[in-house]
Amino acid sequence: MAAKKMEQKVVSATWPKNVTTLGIDVGGSGVKGSVLDAEGQMITERVRLDTPYPCPPSLLVSTIDEVASQLPKANRVSVGFPGLVRDGKVVHVPSLSRLEYGGAEDPAMAARWHGFDLAGALSENFGLPTKVVNDADMQGCAVAQGNGFEFVMTLGTGVGTALFNDGKLLEHLELSHGPFKKSTFDLVLGNAGRKSIGKKKWNKLVLEAIHWFDEMLFFDTIYIGGGNAKHLNADQLPPKAEIVPNSAGITGGVRVWDLAP
Numbered sequence: 483m484a485a486k487k488m489e490q491k492v493v494s495a496t497w498p499k500n501v502t503t504l505g506i507d508v509g510g511s512g513v514k515g516s517v518l519d520a521e522g523q524m525i526t527e528r529v530r531l532d533t534p535y536p537c538p539p540s541l542l543v544s545t546i547d548e549v550a551s552q553l554p555k556a557n558r559v560s561v562g563f564p565g566l567v568r569d570g571k572v573v574h575v576p577s578l579s580r581l582e583y584g585g586a587e588d589p590a591m592a593a594r595w596h597g598f599d600l601a602g603a604l605s606e607n608f609g610l611p612t613k614v615v616n617d618a619d620m621q622g623c624a625v626a627q628g629n630g631f632e633f634v635m636t637l638g639t640g641v642g643t644a645l646f647n648d649g650k651l652l653e654h655l656e657l658s659h660g661p662f663k664k665s666t667f668d669l670v671l672g673n674a675g676r677k678s679i680g681k682k683k684w685n686k687l688v689l690e691a692i693h694w695f696d697e698m699l700f701f702d703t704i705y706i707g708g709g710n711a712k713h714l715n716a717d718q719l720p721p722k723a724e725i726v727p728n729s730a731g732i733t734g735g736v737r738v739w740d741l742a743p
Contacts (some may be wrong), residue, residue: 497557504556504608505735506546506591507617508563509533509709510577510639510673513542515549515734517556522624523735524729530532536581536591539572539598547607559604559612559737562620562625564639566656570601570614573576574656576668577639584639584674614656615742617731618642618707623651623741624734625705625726633701636708638690640672640724645699651741657695667691692720707731 491730499520508725513531516524529552534541541723546561565575579592605612621644622634628649636642641658644651650687658668671691676684694706706714707726 501558502554502556503622503735503739504550504553504559504610504721505620505732506544506549506559506561506577506649507544507620507731507733509617510564510575511583511709513549515546515553516732517554518733518736520736522733523722523731524684525710528729528732533578533583535583536556536588537578538594539600539603542578543600543603546604550608557610557628559608559610560620560738561600561604561612561614562617562731562734563600563614564642565595566616566654567600567616568654570599570612572598572600583681600704605720613738613742615738616644619651619654619742620734621707621726622646622705622729622734623708623737625724626651626741630702631699633695633699633704635704635706637671637706637714638700638708640668641691642708643695649741651738651743655668657698662683662691662694663687663711665727673710676713681713684713685718687696688714689718689720692723696720 501520503518514528515535517526517530519525527606529549532548547659553688564577566573574593579587581588601612601614618634618636625634626646632646634644643657704723704728707730709728710723
């Protein structure tokens, strides 16, 4: 789908009342997508393809295009990306910088991703206004209630984080790269870490991580999502914690147009 390139910050002030959004959730193991109505509800079944490895930028763009080809046309595109993105350009993406799923980061692949204008490439591909944000930010846009300081933590291939203050999405920080247990939150609580230590110990470490994040952030609410949230013992979570559906990684694609810069 070749078309005139559009910039990350192109936002229509006159979206139709029945605006539709192609919501894409890029994960370390899968690329998922659906089309959303103006209220953020999926109007089609979710389509999923395995994330290819190695996954250079051009291959991810074509994989997203393949997902979209199985879905109805939309007015705009929202993409949740598993790394640090600024103004639609990739700064760093640990999971896709590996040559195989769960492998070590490859410096050459990391260099190919650094600075890549993913929003520009996708808007050119689809010929539509496109927003690309961190995947935890997009998931948070689906669940944040606008009540005080809200923290989002996603548990998947790695750990994602997002921050909201009175309903406004704040600048993305890679908080999960902070030190934890002689490693980082991202590595200790990520999928490989969970498998290596077992569910019981992993649950204990997630609770400890929530405690330390609260010591840093003093959040009013924490929303926990991602594919591995299903492994948590919900009755052990603190009162201000709430598990949210993994589908929020797609459905946040509507509110991200209002909440994200």
